[in-house]
Amino acid sequence: MIYFDNAASSWPKPGGVTKAMENYLNDFSANPGRSGHKLARQAGNVVLGTRQRLAALINSPSSERIVFTLNATEALNTAILGSVETQDHVITTTMEHNSVLRPLNYAAKQGVEVEIITCNRNGLVDPDKIRSAIKQNTKLIAVGHASNVTGSIQPIEEIGEIARGADIPFLLDAAQTAGAVPIDVQKQNVSLLAITGHKSLLGPQGTGALYVADGLTVNPLKYGGTGSYSELEEQPFEFPDYLESGTLNGVGIAGLGAALSYIEERGLSEIINYKKNLVYQLINGLKGINNIQIYGHVNGVETVPVVSFSVSGCDSSEIAFILDSVYDMAVRPGLHCAPLAHKTIGTFPEGTIRVSLSVFNTKDEVAAFISAIKEIVKDMT
Amino acid sequence: MIYFDNAASSWPKPGGVTKAMENYLNDFSANPGRSGHKLARQAGNVVLGTRQRLAALINSPSSERIVFTLNATEALNTAILGSVETQDHVITTTMEHNSVLRPLNYAAKQGVEVEIITCNRNGLVDPDKIRSAIKQNTKLIAVGHASNVTGSIQPIEEIGEIARGADIPFLLDAAQTAGAVPIDVQKQNVSLLAITGHKSLLGPQGTGALYVADGLTVNPLKYGGTGSYSELEEQPFEFPDYLESGTLNGVGIAGLGAALSYIEERGLSEIINYKKNLVYQLINGLKGINNIQIYGHVNGVETVPVVSFSVSGCDSSEIAFILDSVYDMAVRPGLHCAPLAHKTIGTFPEGTIRVSLSVFNTKDEVAAFISAIKEIVKDMT
Numbered sequence: 001m002i003y004f005d006n007a008a009s010s011w012p013k014p015g016g017v018t019k020a021m022e023n024y025l026n027d028f029s030a031n032p033g034r035s036g037h038k039l040a041r042q043a044g045n046v047v048l049g050t051r052q053r054l055a056a057l058i059n060s061p062s063s064e065r066i067v068f069t070l071n072a073t074e075a076l077n078t079a080i081l082g083s084v085e086t087q088d089h090v091i092t093t094t095m096e097h098n099s100v101l102r103p104l105n106y107a108a109k110q111g112v113e114v115e116i117i118t119c120n121r122n123g124l125v126d127p128d129k130i131r132s133a134i135k136q137n138t139k140l141i142a143v144g145h146a147s148n149v150t151g152s153i154q155p156i157e158e159i160g161e162i163a164r165g166a167d168i169p170f171l172l173d174a175a176q177t178a179g180a181v182p183i184d185v186q187k188q189n190v191s192l193l194a195i196t197g198h199k200s201l202l203g204p205q206g207t208g209a210l211y212v213a214d215g216l217t218v219n220p221l222k223y224g225g226t227g228s229y230s231e232l233e234e235q236p237f238e239f240p241d242y243l244e245s246g247t248l249n250g251v252g253i254a255g256l257g258a259a260l261s262y263i264e265e266r267g268l269s270e271i272i273n274y275k276k277n278l279v280y281q282l283i284n285g286l287k288g289i290n291n292i293q294i295y296g297h298v299n300g301v302e303t304v305p306v307v308s309f310s311v312s313g314c315d316s317s318e319i320a321f322i323l324d325s326v327y328d329m330a331v332r333p334g335l336h337c338a339p340l341a342h343k344t345i346g347t348f349p350e351g352t353i354r355v356s357l358s359v360f361n362t363k364d365e366v367a368a369f370i371s372a373i374k375e376i377v378k379d380m381t
Numbered sequence: 382m383i384y385f386d387n388a389a390s391s392w393p394k395p396g397g398v399t400k401a402m403e404n405y406l407n408d409f410s411a412n413p414g415r416s417g418h419k420l421a422r423q424a425g426n427v428v429l430g431t432r433q434r435l436a437a438l439i440n441s442p443s444s445e446r447i448v449f450t451l452n453a454t455e456a457l458n459t460a461i462l463g464s465v466e467t468q469d470h471v472i473t474t475t476m477e478h479n480s481v482l483r484p485l486n487y488a489a490k491q492g493v494e495v496e497i498i499t500c501n502r503n504g505l506v507d508p509d510k511i512r513s514a515i516k517q518n519t520k521l522i523a524v525g526h527a528s529n530v531t532g533s534i535q536p537i538e539e540i541g542e543i544a545r546g547a548d549i550p551f552l553l554d555a556a557q558t559a560g561a562v563p564i565d566v567q568k569q570n571v572s573l574l575a576i577t578g579h580k581s582l583l584g585p586q587g588t589g590a591l592y593v594a595d596g597l598t599v600n601p602l603k604y605g606g607t608g609s610y611s612e613l614e615e616q617p618f619e620f621p622d623y624l625e626s627g628t629l630n631g632v633g634i635a636g637l638g639a640a641l642s643y644i645e646e647r648g649l650s651e652i653i654n655y656k657k658n659l660v661y662q663l664i665n666g667l668k669g670i671n672n673i674q675i676y677g678h679v680n681g682v683e684t685v686p687v688v689s690f691s692v693s694g695c696d697s698s699e700i701a702f703i704l705d706s707v708y709d710m711a712v713r714p715g716l717h718c719a720p721l722a723h724k725t726i727g728t729f730p731e732g733t734i735r736v737s738l739s740v741f742n743t744k745d746e747v748a749a750f751i752s753a754i755k756e757i758v759k760d761m762t
Contacts (some may be wrong), residue, residue, distance in 0.1 A: 001422060009412035009628060011420065018406050021632075025399050025585060030711065031389035034718075036701065037711035039392065041655075052547075070451040070587075073605035073627025099627060105614050106604050145759035198628060204406060206587045206630025221602055223487050223717035224454035224480035227606060230424070232731055233479070233486050235721060246454025246480060247390060247579060249587025249630060251402075320417065329409065330418035337606035339614060349612055 002329040002365045007148050007306050009198050020258035024251045032250050033227035050257035059184040060211050064079030067243040068208045072175040073099040075194035075210035082125050082218030086111035088139040091118045093125045094340040095147045120345050122222045122298050123150040127158040134166050141170050141248030145177040149341045150296025151306030160189030162363035180304045193214050206249045271359045275305040278357050278366050280306055295345045308352035314380045318354045329370040331355050383746045388529050388687050388737030390579050401639035405632045406688025414608035420654040424631050427491040431638035440565040441592050448591045453556040454480040456575035456591035460552045463599030467492035469520040474498045474506045475721040476528045481554055500725050503679050504531040508539040515547050522551050522606045526558040530722045532687030545726050561685045572597050584637030599718030621753045652740045656686040659738050659747050663688055666751030676726045689733035695761045697734045712736050
């Protein structure tokens with residue numbers, strides 16, 4: 001199997017991930033932060049280690065402001081629903097994933113004013129449009145760092161500046177970028193950062209995190225046992241406990257820690273360059289095939305290793321089906337949980353074929369994919 | 382290490398758990414329910430398999446009504462905060478964990494009327510008190526199946542009958558009972574059941590579930606990508622997707638499936654009997670030591686294998702510290718995230734020493750523990 005669905009979930013994982021999870025499960029697996037005995041302390045140390053690695057990755061001033069979640073969706077819901085109230089105004093874009101648009105849609109029903117800035121056909125937002133949209137009651141600017149459809153990276157430095165200037169929290173959805181693009185929450189003026197562990201961070205499913213800037217707070221989505229302040233019937237207001245009710249996914253967090261250690265050792269810039277070369281090869285190859293249209297990936301715009309394309313007159317799902325069944329290659333066709341993004345780039349409702357690469361893909365795999373697409377297109381058109 | 386902290390998180394796990402997680406991670410680990418290719422289908426099948434096993438375990442009429450969550454706390458928050466609105470009335474008890482009391486406390490601040498029925502000194506609720514508390518606006522009855530402090534099992538059949546008679550949803554917190562006590566949501570008239578995977582179900586941390594009875598619905602806590610109905614900007618109203626936004630903890634759910642299969646093979650009643658004998662041995666041993674008081678565990682009341690005790694004049698934390706550091710035995714002292722339960726049984730704020738057993742504990746371990754406690758008490762008193 002040649003696996004090109006890394007934007008949905010990356011596979012394979014670095015060898016250390018399985019090992020770390022196995023160790024956690026077999027050697028201790030007690031409840032981190034709940035009891036004082038050796039095994040609970042070992043589990044707690046593993047969780048702390050991953051928290052610190054994540055903090056370092058995004059340059060968070062402290063690890064306490066990294067809150068573990070089930071996935072990026074939970075982080076985004078906490079950031080959005082924990083920040084805005086009836087009559088507040090929120091700014092977002094048409095390139096967002098349903099994990100941003102659906103909680104905002106719910107918020108809108110509760111009386112929150114949601115303003116969705118239309119991006120251009122390449123999926124890029126104009127920061128000036130965000131600046132102009134700011135109102136007295138704007139309480140949040142929520143933007144996806146990179147589109148999961150086109151891969152285009154938004155001009156977040158400019159958006160961060162605008163948000164800081166207006167003193168509005170800036171929520172960055174890093175589901176596609178954590179582990180794929182350098183992130184510095186301090187330099188980039190990011191107030192809330194939603195992370196998933198199982199995509200470019202190469203960790204296991206069931207791991208995610210929300211960074212909350214110092215001095216900022218959001219209301220919890222969930223209340224419950226935190227291991228700390230057991231005597232209080234109210235949620236203790238101390239990070240990260242305040243937003244981390246219930247037992248954490250310790251074993252998953254152990255795996256994520258090992259994945260982060262792999263990224264540290266190999267080096268993020270080396271990983272980025274490696275994948276850039278594959279994307280370059282892929283796009284060049286696809287451009288040589290008749291009737292193929294690639295979305296985004298315009299000159300001068302940085303991207304993550306996600307390439308969406310369509311073939312005139314051919315159904316994307318059928319191509320994906322042939323790729324899977326005949327060529328043993330996994331891609332993802334359709335709308336990728338981002339209907340407005342497809343409307344923006346002009347591919348709604350038919351969607352696109354999305355190829356998303358990982359650091360474990362190779363030039364040979366990309367070459368094989370291009371040959372396969374050539375054959376399929378030839379047969380279908 | 383002799384591990385007696387299974388009510389916090391069970392350890393060790395059946396061998397199949399690590400193996401299933403390793404297979405998932407190494408062999409596919411794609412996003413269940415997101416793409417149509419082989420690996421995504423394999424991942425999806427694993428998730429479906431665990432869903433079906435859980436449904437069978439609690440006699441849910443269909444597996445679609447089993448919603449996966451990060452933990453029991455998330456399940457409880459969804460059940461509570463998704464069911465009640467301002468001016469509704471909720472009935473609960475003083476024996477509840479903070480994962481029930483803290484969301485209710487939050488709800489109370491939003492104008493929900495929360496009535497907390499005082500249990501007796503053994504931690505048992507009188508069903509008649511629940512019946513008498515029902516009002517016109519009662520929208521939920523939330524009760525813990527077994528206390529995580531005393532282990533006592535509440536008279537849930539009677540409570541279920543009362544709830545059914547009054548047509549009020551009955552939320553059962555099965556954090557301590559799923560995998561430890563037979564549960565039949567249909568016979569017991571349970572409308573909402575909160576489950577954790579990493580305690581008596583012997584699965585990994587990061588797994589939990591909420592059962593929602595047919596015909597009943599609760600509002601989601603989180604909105605986002607469900608893999609289904611990508612074109613909708615609104616949350617699709619279809620179970621389990623409606624309450625399962627974002628990528629599931631596929632690898633954890635794979636582990637939970639293996640744990641459930643272990644329980645099926647060994648047989649729940651055999652497991653229950655095995656642990657009952659250990660509890661009997663433990664209580665008899667403790668009763669033979671001077672100055673020890675055991676809470677709950679009265680004649681005629683069924684329990685889970687959780688035993689709380691204190692030693693007059695001795696600090697519980699100190700005893701736990703000695704058990705850990707000198708005897709290499711893990712127990713959990715303190716309030717166990719259940720302050721009202723300790724107030725109910727008269728052990729607030731000092732708490733108790735909690736011993737919680739698993740099917741992997743042995744008679745020899747229990748005997749060693751009793752000897753250790755004898756020595757410690759002798760030295761300290």
